[in-house]
Amino acid sequence: MTNTNASWRSAFSVYAQPRVLGMILLGFSAGLPYSLVSSTLSAWLADEQISLSIIGYFSLVGIAYSIKVFWAPIIDRLHLPVLFKLLGMRRSWMLLSQTGIALGLLGISTIDAHLHLQHVAILAVCVAFCSATQDIAIDAYRIEAVIPKYQGAMAAMYVFGYRLALLAAGAGVLYIAEYFSWQSAYRFMACTMLVGIITTISISEPEHNTDTRTKAIEARIESVLGVNKVRPFIANLLKWFSDAVISPFVEFFQRNGKSAVSILMLIAVYKMSDMAMGVMAIPFYLDLGFSKKDIADISKVFGFFMTIIGTWLGGLLVVRFGIMRPLLLGAVLAALTNLLFAGLASSQPTLASLAWVISADNLSGGIAAASLIAYLSSLTNTAYTATQYALFSSLMTLPAKLVGSFSGNVAVTFGYDVFFIYSAIIGLPAIVLVLILMRSPLTLNPTNPENEAD
Structure with missing residues (x-):
């Protein structure tokens, strides 16, 4: 104890x-x-x-x-x-x-x-x-x-x-x-x-390291591109493009091997359930008969604090249990809380039930957000931190926004209760992919010897 x-x-x-x-x-x-x-x-x-x-x-x-x-x-x-x-x-x-x-x-x-x-x-x-x-x-x-x-x-x-x-x-x-x-x-x-x-x-500037393995990858790519066989000016441009643009992607796939595709798939689908639901949240509250003041008080003000508590709790869980278990918890909670909205849609809603469901959703969303950011951060090589993380963050939002764009059609065609069940189901691939990646070794930032996933 x-x-x-x-x-x-x-x-x-x-x-x-x-x-x-x-x-x-x-x-x-x-x-x-x-x-x-x-x-x-x-x-x-x-x-x-x-x-x-x-x-x-x-x-x-x-x-x-x-x-x-x-x-x-x-x-x-x-x-x-x-x-x-x-x-x-x-x-x-x-x-x-x-x-x-x-x-x-x-x-x-x-x-x-x-x-x-x-x-x-x-x-x-x-x-x-x-x-x-x-x-x-x-x-x-x-x-x-x-x-x-x-x-x-x-x-x-x-x-x-x-x-x-x-x-x-x-x-x-x-x-x-x-x-x-x-x-x-x-x-x-x-x-x-x-x-x-x-x-x-x-603040102080963090260390910005490039390990020998990364340098070797850059040298091999430069050799394949024939950097040393062209004029100095063109060689410098080609070298910069090779090291800054091509190498970050080659390094990621080489470091993660067979798991690379699964990792990218997880990044693409992890927020899909949450973002698909989020598009229809405010219209749903209005259709239930809640006033704009009720929605503002509960979803914007009260929800703000629940999101902060969720992210704070998510950060704490990552420190205490590592990255992958909180990441799994966030994926599970994101799907389950969408089912709470389905229950709200098929019952007689009250302010208390709305507050409870929104609290659970924002709390789970905060846990998932903190865990996902920690996971994405662990995947980067500090030689290419900005490039690799920008790729991950774009991949994290674009597919989810695309799926979210169809949310209105699903809600109109099948009703809110079916829509929220649908939004929970599309969260299942994220859960499966986390479980798969938990069984395979996570290759973290090779330039930091203190990195540990769990």
Whole structure:
């Protein structure tokens, strides 16, 4: 019993580590621009009587977050002049992108949306690009800053900060716009980016290692491409492309062998059940007869705290039991909680039952999110952290969004109760794949000898 208590105390202590606590501030910096170029910007444009069709086109700004994998190799390999010597690889990119976000928001705050809507659009794209770049750099920093068993805790703190930023950039901006102006609100948000800038300057740069095995892979690929047989200028470009773009994918498949395909399949389907259900959640609550105030109070405010508790608990479980068992728990809970929604659809709902179901869903979602982030982090090689993690995060969301797009058709055709059973069933492949991968050796980041999955 004493040893068990000591183990739990050791697990709890991870949240007192400076780098873990610092993720709250970095998460805040990452979450702040997201709403400001999406839902909050749409609210501003609607308030300015901009047509709905034009507002709809502004949603394309968010594509930057889905295609960030295309410029992640640059962030992995390109040393920024001056900033690299002062701050190192990860912090230099973080500072550059944070400065770009602040300047972009400041620029938006000076524009009359009616007269210069195209300028708002250009700056919104710039902010989204800098924001996606910041995400890449922060993810790389988070993975390299601590060992994999602490990644769940890092994810929990990151989500906490991110959610706080969403509140500030959502409700906070609306309050400021109501009593002052939209321009004042965006100007204040630009100043708030100082949270991320000061944090980036204050933290220490993590180690960025390339092991001998990785160097050997790069040398073999360069040899196959004939890098040494072309002119020096072309050779340098070809070498960079080989090391930054091709090698991360070759290294991943070589390191994981036969398990590589199963790993990628798991990443693609793990959030499918949760995201398919999430698309129809608000319409479902409204069709049950709940008011918008009830939904806001329970799903947005109460649900916010349950998600934070879930991610915190998920991080704790990863420290205590390793990565794979909490990952399995998250997959099982994600499917089971969808069945609770099916029960809600086929019964006489009350505020109490709605609160209970949403609490269970957000709690399980938090556990799954922390576990999945820890798992994805454990799969990266620190020689290619930004590139490999950007690939994983894109793979994690794109298939799930595609399946989620059919959610409305299923709900309309078969009803909500059948839809939620369907959303639970599509979570089964994730459970099966986790069980398969638990039986095969997990090949973790080879540049960190402290890595342990379980």
